Amino acid sequence: MSELDSVEELYQQVILDHNRTPRNFRKLEDADRSAEGHNPLCGDHLWVFVRMEGNRIGDITFYGAGCAISKASASMMTEAVKGKSRQEAEELFERFRRLVMGGDGGSLGKLAAFSGVSEFPVRVKCATLAWHTLRSALEGKEETVSTE
Amino acid sequence: MRSAGDLIGISTRKRAEHGFDVERIRRDFPILHQSVFGKPLVYLDNAATTHKPRIVIETVSRFYERDNSNIHRGLHQLSERSTKAYEGARVKVQKFINAAEPREIIFVRGTTEAINLVARTYGRKQVDAGDEVLITEMEHHSNIVPWQMLCEEKNAILRVGPINDRGELLLEEFEKLMGPRTKLVAVVHLSNALGTINPVRRIVEMAHSRGIPVLIDGAQAVAHLTVDVRALGCDFYAFSGHKIYGPTGIGVLYGKAELLEEMPPYQGGGDMISSVTFEKTIYNKLPHKFEAGTPNIADAIGLGAAIGYLTGVGLDAVSAYESELLAHATETIGAIEGIRLIGTARKKASVLSFLIDGIHPHDIGTILDKEGIAIRAGHHCTQPLMKRFGVPATARATVSFYNTREEIDALAAGIRKVKKVFA
Numbered sequence: 039m040s041e042l043d044s045v046e047e048l049y050q051q052v053i054l055d056h057n058r059t060p061r062n063f064r065k066l067e068d069a070d071r072s073a074e075g076h077n078p079l080c081g082d083h084l085w086v087f088v089r090m091e092g093n094r095i096g097d098i099t100f101y102g103a104g105c106a107i108s109k110a111s112a113s114m115m116t117e118a119v120k121g122k123s124r125q126e127a128e129e130l131f132e133r134f135r136r137l138v139m140g141g142d143g144g145s146l147g148k149l150a151a152f153s154g155v156s157e158f159p160v161r162v163k164c165a166t167l168a169w170h171t172l173r174s175a176l177e178g179k180e181e182t183v184s185t186e
Numbered sequence: 187m188r189s190a191g192d193l194i195g196i197s198t199r200k201r202a203e204h205g206f207d208v209e210r211i212r213r214d215f216p217i218l219h220q221s222v223f224g225k226p227l228v229y230l231d232n233a234a235t236t237h238k239p240r241i242v243i244e245t246v247s248r249f250y251e252r253d254n255s256n257i258h259r260g261l262h263q264l265s266e267r268s269t270k271a272y273e274g275a276r277v278k279v280q281k282f283i284n285a286a287e288p289r290e291i292i293f294v295r296g297t298t299e300a301i302n303l304v305a306r307t308y309g310r311k312q313v314d315a316g317d318e319v320l321i322t323e324m325e326h327h328s329n330i331v332p333w334q335m336l337c338e339e340k341n342a343i344l345r346v347g348p349i350n351d352r353g354e355l356l357l358e359e360f361e362k363l364m365g366p367r368t369k370l371v372a373v374v375h376l377s378n379a380l381g382t383i384n385p386v387r388r389i390v391e392m393a394h395s396r397g398i399p400v401l402i403d404g405a406q407a408v409a410h411l412t413v414d415v416r417a418l419g420c421d422f423y424a425f426s427g428h429k430i431y432g433p434t435g436i437g438v439l440y441g442k443a444e445l446l447e448e449m450p451p452y453q454g455g456g457d458m459i460s461s462v463t464f465e466k467t468i469y470n471k472l473p474h475k476f477e478a479g480t481p482n483i484a485d486a487i488g489l490g491a492a493i494g495y496l497t498g499v500g501l502d503a504v505s506a507y508e509s510e511l512l513a514h515a516t517e518t519i520g521a522i523e524g525i526r527l528i529g530t531a532r533k534k535a536s537v538l539s540f541l542i543d544g545i546h547p548h549d550i551g552t553i554l555d556k557e558g559i560a561i562r563a564g565h566h567c568t569q570p571l572m573k574r575f576g577v578p579a580t581a582r583a584t585v586s587f588y589n590t591r592e593e594i595d596a597l598a599a600g601i602r603k604v605k606k607v608f609a
Contacts, residue, residue: 045556049549049607058544080548080564081578103578105546106608158552 047154048161049106056110061117066099075102075171075183077163082108086171093123098172105164111152112168118149124176131169138165206507211499211588214239218588225558228593233378233406233537233584234562235428238492242432245491249484256480258457272483275490276473282493283423284414285440289472292446293486296437297405298328300424301372303439303476304401305332307449308422309370315341318367320398322347322355322384323574324377327567329403333372342369349574353380353529361392368393371400375407379566379582380529381512381537383411390419399445405429409586410508410535412501415440432492433485439476446472453478504587508536511585515594519583522601528580539566539580542601545608547581553607554581557600 066072066087076083084102088095098120100112119127130146137143140156155165167183174183212218217237220227229237249271255264257272273288280288294300309332313319319333323346330344337344345368347360355373364371371393375386386402393400399421407413409430415423422445427436441449451458451469455478460468469475496504515538520527524543542550551563562582565572572578583597 045553045607048552054608080546081572082548083578105548107549109546161548161552164548 044154044157048158050151050154052114052148052151053106053110056113057106060100060109060113062099062120063101063113064099065101066097069097069099071175071178073171073175073179073183075167075174077104077108077167078184079160079163080105082164082167084108084112084168084171086112086168086175088172088175095119095122095124095127100168100171104167105161107152107155107161107164108167111165112171114148114151115168115172118147119172127172127176131166131173134169135166138162206503206587208507208588208590212590214241214495215588216240216243222558222560223556228557228559228589228596230583230585230589230593230597231560231562232409232586232589233429233566233582235434236409236431236586237588238431238433238488239495241495242488242491246433246484246488249487254484257483258474268483271487271490272481275486278490278493279438282413282497283408283438283440284416286416287443290440290443290446292439292441292473292476293481294437294439294476295435295482296426296428297403297424298332298426298437300422300437300439301328301401301403302332303452304370304422304424304441305336307452307476308399308445309333309336310340311448311450313337313340313342313369316367317342317369318345318365319343320345320347320360320363320368320371322360322373323349324353324355324380324382324568324571325372325374326378326403326405327569328405329372329374330570333370343367346570347373349382352531353377353382354531355382355384357385357388357392360389364393364396364398366396368396368398371398372403373400374403374405375413376404376410376535376537377529377568377571378406378537379539379568379571379580380531381534381539381584382529382531383407383533383535385533386420387418394419406536409496409504411505421445427485427489427492430489430492431496432489433482436482436485436489438489443472446476449476451475451478455479457481499587505535507587508585511589511591511594512536512538514591515583515585515597518594518598519601522598522605524605525601528575528577536584536586537582538584539582541577541580542604545604547579549608550581550601550604553604554597554600557596557603559597559600561597 069087071088082104087099089097098116133143138155170183215237253267255268257269276288276291279291345363390400401422402420404425408425423440428434458478526541528539547563564579
């Protein structure tokens with residue numbers, strides 16, 4: 039067993055890849071909803087932009103700076119929820135949160151790469167920041183989301 | 187220190203190398219001898235808090251086992267012992283920083299409370315609308331926010347002295363900011379985020395030539411540098427017990443007696459009074475005027491023990507050894523490709539703040555933790571300073587005299603592992 043086991047479990051290749059080249063990493067000019075998220079503990083700071091098409095997420099982007107976990111999570115979230123309804127996105131967040139807390143998130147596709155986070159309780163906030171921010175954007179809240 | 191080394195025959199190689207018997211020191215700190223994730227603990231987060239030598243732990247528990255009692259009013263034996271030990275700790279602090287009198291030493295919870303005390307008493311009395319308080323760009327939040335609150339309340343102005351890219355205060359610029367409306371200069375002695383040692387003595391001279399009093403935030407400095415408040419000439423000096431190998435929840439405000447005498451009390455309550463009627467209360471004399479309620483007796487006594495321990499080792503020896511360690515760390519870590527050091531002042535102590543290209547400090551911290559290496563990753567309660575350097579956070583290793591060269595090498599190896607994970 040390698041000594042880096044749990045670290046490698048946390049920083050899986052797909053996460054490192056999304057950290058290096060985050061997808062949908064830009065401001066969305068025609069967004070009709072957006073929200074700001076902040077993790078004061080380590081300074082993760084990001085914005086999520088959403089354009090709804092009816093009840094569905096027509097387009098979603100994010101922008102900001104943060105650790106690999108928060109950035110990769112935001113990047114993969116944008117891919118996972120595009121085209122989903124608000125309710126479906128909420129439901130996915132619930133399952134994602136169960137996963138990173140060490141529970142059973144069910145079938146999560148690529149998002150299952152975040153299972154290693156559960157071994158690092160202080161990093162759960164990093165993994166869920168983008169999701170909290172998305173929820174805030176969908177609810178149309180104005181204030182900054184803080185994970186503290 | 188030499189005598190301690192001579193008593194113990196082992197580690198002669200290390201002693202020859204450093205002139206400092208670190209193995210002997212390490213035996214005094216029980217917490218250091220443990221594994222974290224199967225690796226020997228390498229504790230390099232000393233700016234956050236320091237560990238406690240056995241003598242401090244034993245002093246506190248002995249107090250509770252034998253002497254515990256309230257102070258200053260008991261007629262019984264235990265109270266007398268407690269009072270004597272508590273006031274004895276005050277004298278130890280007084281001597282440690284070379285204050286003129288024990289009554290100039292006020293026990294508080296920590297540096298933060300000490301600064302708030304000055305802001306809420308001296309500040310509220312002296313600062314009016316349009317007046318100014320002068321700080322620097324490298325202050326900890328605890329030496330920013332209390333002044334901001336004061337300025338907001340009084341419609342006063344907070345001025346901020348700039349630093350250069352090495353993290354050194356621009357002294358000429360700083361002096362220019364000292365004006366006729368400046369009511370107080372508040373400056374950090376040793377920066378927790380950069381390691382910069384500020385020329386506080388010169389700052390005091392500059393300020394005093396204009397009649398401006400100076401508060402020094404000594405939270406980091408006291409554990410690493412010899413501090414002599416009378417040589418510095420400062421009006422206030424604040425520090426925390428837990429950063430100097432003492433307990434948490436105890437700290438010190440030094441103030442010149444004539445200033446403290448003029449200041450209104452901080453909190454009202456028991457112990458800070460001479461007499462109370464519903465019409466009027468006569469306040470107690472110094473230092474009790476500023477110590478309302480039952481103080482943190484046990485931890486004050488513990489702080490006294492920590493100071494005794496540190497002076498036993500000798501701060502000159504500590505400073506010299508830690509400088510060597512920091513130089514070794516700067517050289518070893520600085521040589522790793524992709525490393526950027528934040529804070530390269532010519533006069534530095536203890537702190538190595540760094541970034542690795544393309545890797546967030548939080549990720550560095552997590553991976554090092556799994557190697558048993560404790561560092562800090564974050565803004566270090568210096569968000570304006572992080573902004574000045576254009577970074578959200580740094581990774582920060584801070585050395586103490588119980589750290590070894592081997593631990594610095596372990597940190598370097600850990601950093602190479604971080605790079606490998608992210609390669």
